[in-house]
Amino acid sequence: MTTQTAAPADAVPQPLVVRTVPLDDLGRPGPSGAPDAADLLDLLPSTAPLAWVRRGDGLVAWGETLRVEVRGADRFARAEEAWRAVLAHAVVRDEVRLPGTGAVAFASFAFDEDSPAGGVVVVPRVVVGRRGDRVWLTTITAGRIGAAPALADVVGPRVPPVAPGDVAYRDGAVAADDWRDVVAAGVAAIRAGEVDKVVLARDVHARTQHPVDVRWALHRLTQRYPSCWTFSVDGLIGATPELLVRSEKGLVTSRVLAGTIRRTGDDAADMARAAILAHSSKDLEEHEYAVSSVAHALEPFCSSTNVPDVPFVLHLPNVLHLASDVTGVLTAPAGDAAHPSSLALAAALHPTAAVCGTPTSAARALIARVEGMDRGRYAGPVGWMGADGDGEWGIALRSAQVDAADPRSVRLFAGCGIVAASDPAAELAESEAKLVPMRDALGHDPA
Numbered sequence: 001m002t003t004q005t006a007a008p009a010d011a012v013p014q015p016l017v018v019r020t021v022p023l024d025d026l027g028r029p030g031p032s033g034a035p036d037a038a039d040l041l042d043l044l045p046s047t048a049p050l051a052w053v054r055r056g057d058g059l060v061a062w063g064e065t066l067r068v069e070v071r072g073a074d075r076f077a078r079a080e081e082a083w084r085a086v087l088a089h090a091v092v093r094d095e096v097r098l099p100g101t102g103a104v105a106f107a108s109f110a111f112d113e114d115s116p117a118g119g120v121v122v123v124p125r126v127v128v129g130r131r132g133d134r135v136w137l138t139t140i141t142a143g144r145i146g147a148a149p150a151l152a153d154v155v156g157p158r159v160p161p162v163a164p165g166d167v168a169y170r171d172g173a174v175a176a177d178d179w180r181d182v183v184a185a186g187v188a189a190i191r192a193g194e195v196d197k198v199v200l201a202r203d204v205h206a207r208t209q210h211p212v213d214v215r216w217a218l219h220r221l222t223q224r225y226p227s228c229w230t231f232s233v234d235g236l237i238g239a240t241p242e243l244l245v246r247s248e249k250g251l252v253t254s255r256v257l258a259g260t261i262r263r264t265g266d267d268a269a270d271m272a273r274a275a276i277l278a279h280s281s282k283d284l285e286e287h288e289y290a291v292s293s294v295a296h297a298l299e300p301f302c303s304s305t306n307v308p309d310v311p312f313v314l315h316l317p318n319v320l321h322l323a324s325d326v327t328g329v330l331t332a333p334a335g336d337a338a339h340p341s342s343l344a345l346a347a348a349l350h351p352t353a354a355v356c357g358t359p360t361s362a363a364r365a366l367i368a369r370v371e372g373m374d375r376g377r378y379a380g381p382v383g384w385m386g387a388d389g390d391g392e393w394g395i396a397l398r399s400a401q402v403d404a405a406d407p408r409s410v411r412l413f414a415g416c417g418i419v420a421a422s423d424p425a426a427e428l429a430e431s432e433a434k435l436v437p438m439r440d441a442l443g444h445d446p447a
Contacts, residue, residue, distance in 0.1 A: 018090055022096050023151060040128060040129075041219055045062050046214075047062070049214050052229065056130065059100050059106075062124060063124050067121070068082040069119070069121075073113040086105075087103060098131050100129045101138060105122065105123045107121040107383065108381070109377060109380040110380050117376040117377050161219060164211075164216065168206070172411065187418060195366055196419070197357045200371055200418055203411050208409075208410065214402065222239070225317065235402040236382060236401050237399060238397065240398055241257055242397055245393050247390045247391060256325075257321040258354045261280075263318060277313055289353040292358075301348065302330055305326065306326070343385050346381040352395070355397070357417075378415075379413070381394070399413055399438065400441075414435045416434075
């Protein structure tokens with residue numbers, strides 16, 4: 001494995017050899033008759049697993065052929081430059097030719113350019129992917145082209161995930177009661193005309209009895225939140241309901257969420273709450289800012305875009321969200337044969353109003369002044385990219401960071417969109433609802 005803070009062409013292992021071969025379907029159907037994401041997750045080792053899965057499809061990976069760490073305002077551009085340098089020295093044999101086959105890298109990036117968390121790009125040694133009824137295996141090595149890989153040769157003995165045991169929680173950078181004052185400061189800034197909207201976040205620290213086995217959390221997240229994108233990159237784990245951008249063969253999609261109400265657990269009551277959310281002027285205002293910021297950021301890259309007139313209500317086990325799927329058709333810049341890459345699109349979109357606010361620069365300044373913590377890679381882009389530039393990037397929400405030096409220590413995050421009508425106590429309650437997925441992921445197996 002090679003680790004670098006930058007990846008000039010002369011520092012990349014030469015050549016990288018990438019082989020993708022088809023596999024028989026991995027497996028068993030889930031309760032709905034669709035493939036089960038557990039099939040993919042069951043392949044992962046306990047050490048540094050990589051994952052991007054949803055509804056049984058996606059990618060899992062392990063090992064590190066190359067790792068690149070970046071910092072600062074140009075972290076996205078430096079990451080893309082490093083990836084291009086890697087590809088310039090790659091020999092690729094792809095027998096499947098689907099999105100996610102061939103050379104693939106996983107990455108996550110800090111929310112803020114000044115965060116020491118920076119960003120990391122990991123080129124794995126082994127990738128297994130599934131898309132519908134197609135399953136494949138990719139190996140990425142530095143050396144000569146060898147025989148076609150076999151799954152049995154790259155998957156180690158099956159070691160079941162280990163539960164973290166008892167979990168103790170404590171306040172993070174700002175105590176829960178004090179965080180209401182943070183929200184109040186945000187509301188005051190909005191009413192003073194400093195910003196139209198701001199997203200404020202808080203963290204909670206968890207201490208587990210045993211070192212966290214990331215696979216344990218991933219299994220629980222995919223079981224409880226199958227409609228979300230469950231991810232694992234460099235100790236950052238979660239199940240995000242928000243797709244920052246997917247780029248595939250010239251088409252782009254972004255799922256925007258803003259406006260939230262907690263579920264009660266009673267179906268009739270939750271249907272009534274969904275109706276309230278769909279007509280809430282406060283939540284519709286928050287949502288409109290988020291959708292507008294995404295549509296505006298995509299405009300320079302697209303020949304056409306489609307922005308829904310009204311949002312739909314996305315039902316998750318813990319909350320209801322207002323959601324809109326913004327789509328577009330990419331256009332290549334004049335004189336350039338290539339579309340912008342998915343990472344370039346993610347960089348242009350980040351940070352959206354859904355995780356920062358409006359106007360962006362003023363909201364970022366307000367966050368830095370009143371939030372009282374470093375978000376790290378929470379609310380930053382996380383996902384994967386292929387050799388053709390296509391890929392999928394989520395916003396790292398409903399997430400937690402496992403401490404690499406102390407895997408019994410975990411930071412959980414939650415954030416809320418604040419507008420002039422926001423109530424600090426209600427926003428605190430919303431943040432608690434958004435912490436539920438990761439609290440559940442660390443909890444005991446109910447069985």
